[in-house]
Amino acid sequence: MSTTPLRYAVFGAGGIATVHLDMIATQPGVTLVGLCDPADPSTWRIQKQYADAPRFTDPATMLRETKPDLVSVCTPNKFHAELSLLALQHGAHVACEKPMAMNMAEAEAMETARAQAGKLGLINFSYRNVASFRFAREIVARGELGRLLRVNCVYLQSFLGAPAQPYAWRNDVSIAGFGALGDLGVHMLDGVRFITGLEYERVVGLAQILIPEKKDAAGKTHRVTTDTNAAWLSELSGGVIANFETSQVAPGYGNYFRIELSGEHGTLVVQSDTPDDLWLHAGASLTRYATWKTDLPKQAVPTEFFRNLKPTTPAGIVRAIRGEAEDFPTFADGVRAQRMLDAIGQSMQSQAWVTLG
Numbered sequence: 001m002s003t004t005p006l007r008y009a010v011f012g013a014g015g016i017a018t019v020h021l022d023m024i025a026t027q028p029g030v031t032l033v034g035l036c037d038p039a040d041p042s043t044w045r046i047q048k049q050y051a052d053a054p055r056f057t058d059p060a061t062m063l064r065e066t067k068p069d070l071v072s073v074c075t076p077n078k079f080h081a082e083l084s085l086l087a088l089q090h091g092a093h094v095a096c097e098k099p100m101a102m103n104m105a106e107a108e109a110m111e112t113a114r115a116q117a118g119k120l121g122l123i124n125f126s127y128r129n130v131a132s133f134r135f136a137r138e139i140v141a142r143g144e145l146g147r148l149l150r151v152n153c154v155y156l157q158s159f160l161g162a163p164a165q166p167y168a169w170r171n172d173v174s175i176a177g178f179g180a181l182g183d184l185g186v187h188m189l190d191g192v193r194f195i196t197g198l199e200y201e202r203v204v205g206l207a208q209i210l211i212p213e214k215k216d217a218a219g220k221t222h223r224v225t226t227d228t229n230a231a232w233l234s235e236l237s238g239g240v241i242a243n244f245e246t247s248q249v250a251p252g253y254g255n256y257f258r259i260e261l262s263g264e265h266g267t268l269v270v271q272s273d274t275p276d277d278l279w280l281h282a283g284a285s286l287t288r289y290a291t292w293k294t295d296l297p298k299q300a301v302p303t304e305f306f307r308n309l310k311p312t313t314p315a316g317i318v319r320a321i322r323g324e325a326e327d328f329p330t331f332a333d334g335v336r337a338q339r340m341l342d343a344i345g346q347s348m349q350s351q352a353w354v355t356l357g
């Protein structure tokens with residue numbers, strides 16, 4: 001494995017930056033050359049071992065002075081496009097958080113700039129690395145379920161409903177762009193596409209704001225302008241019907257992301273809560289007979305499959321920069337998901353189906 005020296009910098013020093021740093025900055029040959037965040041460093045949430053890296057508040061200054069080969073964009077959504085474009089202009093590869101951008105135009109501009117710069121772009125669709133999701137993808141790709149017939153996907157959380165959860169940038173549409181749709185829905189859109197290998201053809205959707213206001217940490221009340229829950233129905237290539245529901249205000253649900261699909265020879269379920277198991281009732285002979293009770297058998301992802309599983313997604317771009325064949329979620333995948341987010345928004349406006357180009 002190559003360990004070509006790589007200079008690495010990060011925009012945003014909050015919660016998800018810790019994941020990027022642990023995945024990327026720890027790799028052999030990678031040097032952390034800068035961290036950029038306009039907030040007071042006492043509020044930064046990065047791990048101690050990275051705290052000595054040069055600190056910046058101005059993005060262009062960091063890029064000019066540190067000349068990174070790779071930059072992670074770990075800021076609120078509003079800044080993803082602007083900072084990714086700046087990093088590409090300065091000759092860096094980019095690992096950007098999801099959702100890719102605030103809208104389709106921004107996402108397309110990012111992918112165009114990336115292609116023109118001849119650099120790699122990753123969007124951190126982190127569930128792509130869950131063992132059961134990858135194993136499910138392999139089962140589908142091998143045709144073991146036969147022709148796909150239906151998809152059902154839910155992603156439910158409760159945190160936003162809790163009064164103890166203070167108002168944050170995630171509740172402001174001018175900074176987050178979306179609520180549950182952009183935070184959770186984008187993982188659902190990519191996860192279903194990743195496992196089934198199918199593309200979205202058309203969609204009709206609805207979203208709501210069920211919590212009108214929230215108090216911030218200082219006790220000041222703010223209006224919530226992002227969707228707290230959403231549902232959409234879509235048709236995938238080949239006429240497969242897929243339905244989706246997401247919520248950040250479903251009491252009792254911590255982080256429950258579940259994808260269920262049936263093909264003519266079986267039904268398969270994966271869940272984020274149990275990343276090493278899946279539920280599978282499959283086999284052409286078995287499924288010739290009707291089943292009269294619901295008892296999808298639980299199966300452990302085979303041990304050997306884990307041995308072949310590479311470290312989580314942000315790390316994939318390092319290997320790809322070093323010329324290794326690598327399977328990671330790209331800017332093009334981000335554009336696909338963004339196109340669906342825009343289409344769901346259009347459908348809500350028009351109250352009609354929207355066909356994807």
Ligand SMILES: NC(=O)c1ccc[n+]([C@@H]2O[C@H](COP(=O)([O-])OP(=O)(O)OC[C@H]3O[C@@H](n4cnc5c(N)ncnc54)[C@H](O)[C@@H]3O)[C@@H](O)[C@H]2O)c1
Nearest residue numbers: 012013014015016036037039074075077079097098124126
């Ligand atoms: N892939 C995943 O599963 C996953 C999980 C959590 C968060 N995320 C994404 O990561 C991003 C950040 O979320 P978070 O939870 O880390 O948020 P956070 O609020 O914990 O941290 C964001 C940080 O960015 C900083 N910041 C704001 N504007 C900036 C700018 N212009 N330049 C540099 N830094 C800036 C803030 O000061 C803050 O320190 C979001 O896009 C979110 O959707 C993805």
